[in-house]
Amino acid sequence: MPAPRGFAYEQRGADVVITHHGRPVTTLRGARAEHFLAEVRAGDEQVVMARWTGNYRRGNERAARAHPRNRRT
Template identity: 75%
Template sequence: MPAPEGFAYVVRGADVVISHHGRPVTTLRGRRAAAFLDDVEREDPQELMARLTGNYRRGNERQARNHPRNRGR
Protein backbone atom coordinates (compact mmCIF):
# COMPACT_ATOMS: atom_id res chain seq x y z
CA MET A 1 0.00 0.00 0.00
CA PRO A 2 1.55 3.35 -0.98
CA ALA A 3 2.07 6.00 1.64
CA PRO A 4 -0.40 8.89 1.64
CA GLU A 5 0.79 12.11 0.04
CA GLY A 6 -0.48 15.54 -0.88
CA PHE A 7 -1.62 16.60 2.59
CA ALA A 8 -0.69 19.92 4.17
CA TYR A 9 -1.81 21.86 7.21
CA VAL A 10 -1.91 25.52 8.19
CA VAL A 11 -2.29 26.90 11.70
CA ARG A 12 -4.73 29.80 11.83
CA GLY A 13 -4.96 31.12 15.35
CA ALA A 14 -6.23 28.22 17.47
CA ASP A 15 -7.48 26.28 14.42
CA VAL A 16 -5.65 23.86 12.13
CA VAL A 17 -6.83 23.60 8.53
CA ILE A 18 -5.87 20.37 6.75
CA SER A 19 -5.87 20.35 2.95
CA HIS A 20 -5.33 17.66 0.33
CA HIS A 21 -3.77 18.72 -2.98
CA GLY A 22 -4.56 22.35 -2.19
CA ARG A 23 -8.22 21.87 -1.28
CA PRO A 24 -9.34 22.35 2.33
CA VAL A 25 -10.60 19.07 3.74
CA THR A 26 -11.19 19.64 7.43
CA THR A 27 -10.66 22.14 10.23
CA LEU A 28 -9.58 21.06 13.69
CA ARG A 29 -10.48 23.25 16.64
CA GLY A 30 -9.80 23.29 20.35
CA ARG A 31 -8.45 20.11 21.91
CA ARG A 32 -8.32 18.22 18.61
CA ALA A 33 -6.13 20.95 17.09
CA ALA A 34 -3.80 20.94 20.09
CA ALA A 35 -3.58 17.14 20.07
CA PHE A 36 -2.89 17.17 16.33
CA LEU A 37 -0.01 19.64 16.72
CA ASP A 38 1.50 17.44 19.45
CA ASP A 39 1.10 14.25 17.41
CA VAL A 40 2.41 15.72 14.16
CA GLU A 41 5.86 16.08 15.76
CA ARG A 42 6.01 12.40 16.77
CA GLU A 43 4.23 10.62 13.90
CA ASP A 44 4.33 10.69 10.12
CA PRO A 45 2.36 13.85 9.29
CA GLN A 46 0.99 12.47 6.00
CA GLU A 47 -0.44 9.34 7.63
CA LEU A 48 -1.82 11.31 10.55
CA MET A 49 -3.63 13.76 8.28
CA ALA A 50 -4.94 10.92 6.10
CA ARG A 51 -6.37 9.22 9.18
CA LEU A 52 -7.97 12.40 10.47
CA THR A 53 -9.62 13.21 7.15
CA GLY A 54 -10.71 9.65 6.45
CA ASN A 55 -8.85 9.75 3.14
CA TYR A 56 -6.85 6.54 3.29
CA ARG A 57 -7.21 3.01 2.03
CA ARG A 58 -8.13 0.31 4.47
CA GLY A 59 -6.88 -2.63 2.40
CA ASN A 60 -10.28 -4.29 2.00
CA GLU A 61 -11.39 -2.69 -1.27
CA ARG A 62 -11.00 -5.90 -3.29
CA GLN A 63 -13.00 -7.90 -0.74
CA ALA A 64 -15.79 -5.32 -0.73
CA ARG A 65 -15.98 -5.36 -4.54
CA ASN A 66 -16.51 -9.13 -4.51
CA HIS A 67 -19.13 -9.10 -1.75
CA PRO A 68 -22.52 -10.48 -2.93
CA ARG A 69 -24.19 -7.15 -2.14
CA ASN A 70 -21.86 -5.33 -4.56
CA ARG A 71 -21.50 -7.83 -7.41
CA GLY A 72 -24.07 -6.25 -9.70
CA ARG A 73 -22.50 -2.80 -9.55
Protein backbone atom coordinates in the same frame (compact mmCIF):
# COMPACT_ATOMS: atom_id res chain seq x y z
CA MET B 1 0.16 -0.12 -0.56
CA PRO B 2 1.25 3.39 -1.52
CA ALA B 3 1.94 5.90 1.20
CA PRO B 4 -0.46 8.85 1.45
CA ARG B 5 0.81 12.14 0.05
CA GLY B 6 -0.43 15.56 -0.95
CA PHE B 7 -1.57 16.58 2.52
CA ALA B 8 -0.63 19.84 4.20
CA TYR B 9 -1.78 21.70 7.25
CA GLU B 10 -1.79 25.32 8.32
CA GLN B 11 -2.18 26.58 11.84
CA ARG B 12 -4.40 29.65 12.00
CA GLY B 13 -4.45 30.83 15.59
CA ALA B 14 -6.12 28.06 17.60
CA ASP B 15 -7.47 26.35 14.44
CA VAL B 16 -5.73 23.90 12.12
CA VAL B 17 -6.81 23.60 8.48
CA ILE B 18 -5.86 20.36 6.69
CA THR B 19 -5.70 20.44 2.89
CA HIS B 20 -5.24 17.72 0.27
CA HIS B 21 -3.68 18.83 -3.02
CA GLY B 22 -4.48 22.44 -2.13
CA ARG B 23 -8.15 21.90 -1.33
CA PRO B 24 -9.40 22.32 2.26
CA VAL B 25 -10.52 19.00 3.73
CA THR B 26 -11.21 19.71 7.39
CA THR B 27 -10.77 22.31 10.10
CA LEU B 28 -9.86 21.26 13.62
CA ARG B 29 -10.53 23.51 16.60
CA GLY B 30 -9.68 23.56 20.29
CA ALA B 31 -8.60 20.33 21.95
CA ARG B 32 -8.85 18.35 18.70
CA ALA B 33 -6.41 20.76 17.03
CA GLU B 34 -3.97 20.46 19.93
CA HIS B 35 -4.19 16.66 19.85
CA PHE B 36 -3.62 16.66 16.07
CA LEU B 37 -0.55 18.90 16.36
CA ALA B 38 0.94 16.64 19.03
CA GLU B 39 0.41 13.59 16.80
CA VAL B 40 1.92 15.29 13.76
CA ARG B 41 5.04 16.22 15.72
CA ALA B 42 5.42 12.65 16.98
CA GLY B 43 4.83 10.69 13.74
CA ASP B 44 4.67 10.69 9.96
CA GLU B 45 2.78 13.84 8.95
CA GLN B 46 1.18 12.38 5.82
CA VAL B 47 -0.14 9.27 7.57
CA VAL B 48 -1.49 11.27 10.50
CA MET B 49 -3.29 13.73 8.21
CA ALA B 50 -4.74 10.91 6.10
CA ARG B 51 -6.12 9.26 9.22
CA TRP B 52 -7.56 12.49 10.63
CA THR B 53 -9.32 13.30 7.34
CA GLY B 54 -10.68 9.79 6.81
CA ASN B 55 -8.56 9.19 3.72
CA TYR B 56 -6.92 6.03 5.04
CA ARG B 57 -8.88 3.36 3.20
CA ARG B 58 -5.88 1.22 2.45
CA GLY B 59 -6.32 -2.49 2.98
CA ASN B 60 -9.43 -2.57 5.15
CA GLU B 61 -11.91 -3.11 2.32
CA ARG B 62 -11.89 -6.88 2.73
CA ALA B 63 -12.75 -6.62 6.44
CA ALA B 64 -15.65 -4.28 5.69
CA ARG B 65 -17.16 -6.86 3.34
CA ALA B 66 -17.69 -9.24 6.28
CA HIS B 67 -19.49 -6.65 8.43
CA PRO B 68 -23.12 -7.67 9.19
CA ARG B 69 -24.42 -4.46 7.59
CA ASN B 70 -22.81 -5.43 4.27
CA ARG B 71 -23.80 -9.10 4.18
CA ARG B 72 -26.43 -10.23 1.75
CA THR B 73 -29.07 -12.58 3.05
